[in-house]
Amino acid sequence: MRGLVLRAALVFFAVAPPVAKAGIVDQAANGFTVENSQWVPTDPATSWKALVDDVGKWWPADHTWWGDASKLSISQKAGGCFCEIDGARQAWHMTVVFVDPGKTMRMSGGLGPLQGMGLGGALEWRFAEEKGGTRITLWYRAGGYTPDDLGKFVPVIDQVQGLQLGGLADYLRKQGAGQL
Template sequence: MKWLVALATILAPAAARADVVSASANGFEIRHSVAIVIPQPLAFEAFTQISQWWNAEHTYSGKSSNLTLSLTPGGCFCETLPNGGGIEHMHVAYVDPGQRLVLTGALGPLLYQAATGVMDIKVERIAGGSRLTLDYKVAGFANGGADKIAPVVDQVLGDQMARFRKYAAAMPQSR
């Protein structure tokens, strides 16, 4: 058991790049940051190819291939459903190609609450590659339990960022 505590202590600094920044009954802020050994424009491009890395378990259709992201103001991070329906997960509020993308809306079960969010994705150049930081701020009623939902949203976004990082790192750099 002591080795488990020691391992947790050693790994704790790595977890500092992903956390619930703040949470209350009516809102929360989650931030994830991943470093990737690829150029900044390529990291941004990889993020926008959301159907290639988003976990299908966190879609309504069960297929990541049904996800699209239109990179124009008012554009949609949407999902088509097999019956001809669809879902607007978020919409695009701001695009600075290669550097920043701001989406607004409510992901997952937040869609059914009186809550909305702003997801601010920044890609910056760092030594050896780039860093993508995703900051998701949610506010509203959320059935008065946003602080209880925050750790679950943090876990889901953490999984998505791990999948994104793996996908981005495998992209050919000769684009």
């Protein structure tokens, strides 16, 4: 069973095409920290609104449980849910644990296959005004006990985090150019 979970996780994470990445901050057999950052030509309030209200428009559909990003939602309150609901099929991806609107949203839990492996983590979306736009940083630290070496996953997890941040950044760039 353990091998099946490991193979499923590698397949899930491997579907991401290469994207620019800021890098792996640290990694060990039982955990890791990754951080990706992009600048967008929209103000922090607009960027925040897109994160929360438009997640189904920018999140990569192939990184959902049922292939339809429009089923995603983020509740911007402590105890809120980053959820995917498709009728009776439902996933609570992460719990919102900290909200400073327009600046920081912190969620806890394990994304994707990490959830099924019993691992937990903290994920932060950070928004900082920078040069007529916003610097968005996606930071994720996860870990816990697993008989598998998490270090094997980290480069692909970093790539997927870059893809997810890239989805939001591309969406906001189009919005900033008036293309939405």
